[in-house]
Amino acid sequence: GAGVSQTPSNKVTEKGKYVELRCDPISGHTALYWYRQSLGQGPEFLIYFQGTGAADDSGLPNDRFFAVRPEGSVSTLKIQRTERGDSAVYLCASRGGGAEADTGELFFGEGSRLTVL
C-alpha cells in the first residue's frame, strides 16, 4: 500500500479482555516495528521484525504481549488479559527495503488508540 495502515484506529475494551491490533506495512518493506506511546511520552520500542521473525522483542513489557508476522508482511500485536495500564497509542512503523534506499527512516502508521476500562 501507499502507507502504513493500522486497524482499528480506536479500541475500547474492558479489563481482562483480549485485544488484537493489526499493521499492514508499506509494500516491500522488510522491517516492521511496534511502538507504544503514552500521553506526553515519546514512542517506546516494543518489538522489531525482519521478515517473518522477531529480531528483537526486548521491549515487550511482559508475557501478556505477543506479536506475529507469519508471511513477512502484515503483523498483529496481541494483548492478553488487558490492564488499565495498557491504555496507550500503539504505533506501527516500517522501514525501507534495500541497503541503498534505507536511510534508517521509519514510516509510521496513524496508530491504534487502545483504552482499557
Added chain:
Amino acid sequence: QKEVEQNSGPLSVPEGAIASLNCTYSDRGSQSFFWYRQYSGKSPELIMFIYSNGDKEDGRFTAQLNKASQYVSLLIRDSQPSDSATYLCARGGADGLTFGKGTHLIIQP
C-alpha cells in the same frame, strides 16, 4: 539516564523567530539521528536525519550534530504557527529508533 533526553517544554516562540530544539544522547557509538514532528493525535513524520558532525540544512530547518558533546539540535527559522507540534529526537540503531520524550513547541502568532 535515558538514552535520548529532551526538555519536554513547552517551548514558546514568537512567530517569525528562530525556534531551537535540543537533544542529548548517552550512547557514544550512535551514528544516526532523526527529528520527527508529531501533531496532536497524529503519527510522527520525519523532518530531517543527520549522520555527520556539523550542520545540515533543508529549507527552514537546520539540524546540527556534535558527536563529541553527544548533542543534536534542530533550528526552525521564520517559525510559523503551523510549526506548533511536538518534536521528537531519535537515535538510530540496528533495531530501529530510540526516541526522546519530545519537546512541545508553541509558535505564538
